[in-house]
Amino acid sequence: MESIQVEIFGQTYGIKVASNPAYIQELAKFVDARMKEVQKGTGTSDVYRIAILTALNITDELHRLRSQHDELARTAASSLDRLIEITDGAAQK
Numbered sequence: 001m002e003s004i005q006v007e008i009f010g011q012t013y014g015i016k017v018a019s020n021p022a023y024i025q026e027l028a029k030f031v032d033a034r035m036k037e038v039q040k041g042t043g044t045s046d047v048y049r050i051a052i053l054t055a056l057n058i059t060d061e062l063h064r065l066r067s068q069h070d071e072l073a074r075t076a077a078s079s080l081d082r083l084i085e086i087t088d089g090a091a092q093k
Helices: 021-044 049-093
Strands: 002-006 009-016
Touching: 002 021, 009 021, 021 049
Parallel strands: none
Antiparallel strands: 002 009
């Protein structure tokens, strides 16, 4: 395990990572940027409120992307099934 330091919204956090510290740094930068966006959008300086609103925004985005992913997976599976039917039908002729 490697210890790294990340900064989020003016606070420094020590985090132990098993691998890819650069990835964790990117995640921290993402959260920091999103918190700053929420602060600008709400005008509040309450860090707790900003953190909760940021978590809700990121969670909303995650759920929307998961829903899109599931729909694309269903569409791909349906298309694949249809292609198999078409090719099986053509092979039998």
